[in-house]
Each structure stands twice: as structure tokens, then as C-alpha cells.
Amino acid sequence: MRKIFLAMTAAVMMLGVSGCGNTQEQTAEQSAAEAVKERTTKAAPENNDLVIPVSEVSETAKFYPVTVEGTDMEVFAVKDSSGNIKTAFNTCQSCYTSGNGRYELEGTDLVCQNCGFHFTADQIGQGANGGCSPWAISADERTDGEDTITISYDFLVSSNNIFANWK
Numbered sequence: 001m002r003k004i005f006l007a008m009t010a011a012v013m014m015l016g017v018s019g020c021g022n023t024q025e026q027t028a029e030q031s032a033a034e035a036v037k038e039r040t041t042k043a044a045p046e047n048n049d050l051v052i053p054v055s056e057v058s059e060t061a062k063f064y065p066v067t068v069e070g071t072d073m074e075v076f077a078v079k080d081s082s083g084n085i086k087t088a089f090n091t092c093q094s095c096y097t098s099g100n101g102r103y104e105l106e107g108t109d110l111v112c113q114n115c116g117f118h119f120t121a122d123q124i125g126q127g128a129n130g131g132c133s134p135w136a137i138s139a140d141e142r143t144d145g146e147d148t149i150t151i152s153y154d155f156l157v158s159s160n161n162i163f164a165n166w167k
Helices: 003-040 151-161
Strands: 044-046 049-053 062-068 071-080 086-094 103-106 109-112 134-137 149-152
Touching: 044 149, 049 071, 049 109, 049 151, 071 151, 086 149, 086 151, 134 151
Parallel strands: none
Antiparallel strands: 044 049, 049 149, 062 071, 071 086, 086 134, 103 109
16 A cells, blocks of 8 residues: 555656646747737838837847848847947848858857857947957937937838848
């Protein structure tokens, strides 16, 4: 009887451990799903322009997907260490032809998925570092308002060729 009790206790414990693992897996899956949802949240369209609410911009880059004349593109916005807002296309000036020259977040760093180069928000717009650099969108190429940053549809159209091979 004691052996049966010990066997049943062990089985219940194994189910409990297994259940914890599933809970952790579900939590990881939920986090991944939330990240995808966050990434695919489009900025509010206004006359086909890309409009980014200033309230959403923080020290962690936020990505804004947009489709322009059938080409999928992505812009990101982030605050540098001085609180200045930086915007850039999510493609690398050197690696964009590979199709993998896009950036993903690692902490607060942006990491090129082609060459592995790391960037901070402070480095955006400072030119090529080691041959790899985000394709910055300068303040002259966008319209900054009190509550929004607007990147014109015409500017997006003129830039969509850098996303021709984007994966």
C-alpha cells in the first residue's frame, strides 16, 4: 500500500512539474505573441502618411510597419540618451541588399540580423559604423509636431527601393 501511495505521489508531482513547464511555455508564447502584436500595430494613417504618436516613443525602439505601393517597409522611432527622437528605416545601409539587413531589439540595442552589428539610439544618424548603419530619417525628412511625427507618403515612396529584398 505504501508503494502505491509513493507511486501516486510521484505521479502527481510529475504532473505538477509538467504543468509548471507548460505554464512557463504558455507565458513565453504569450510574450512572443504580444511582441508580434506590438510590432504589427500600424501607426495611424493620415493621407497615406506614416503618423507616429510622440507619446509612444521611448528609449526602447518601437517598430511601425507600413506597405507602400505593394512594398512592405518598416520604420522605427526611439529616444536617444538626451531625449531626442530618432527615426530610421528598419534596414541597414550596407546589408539591405541581402534582405536580412533589418534590426531586432536586444535589450535597448538594435542588432543587424545580417552582420550582427549592435547600435544604440545615440548612434543613429551618425554615419556608417563598421559598414553597418540604420538608414536614418532626419528631422528634415519628417514633420515633427507637438503630438506626432509624420513621415510623408511621398518620402516613403521615394525610399521603398531599399526594401526590395527585405525579408
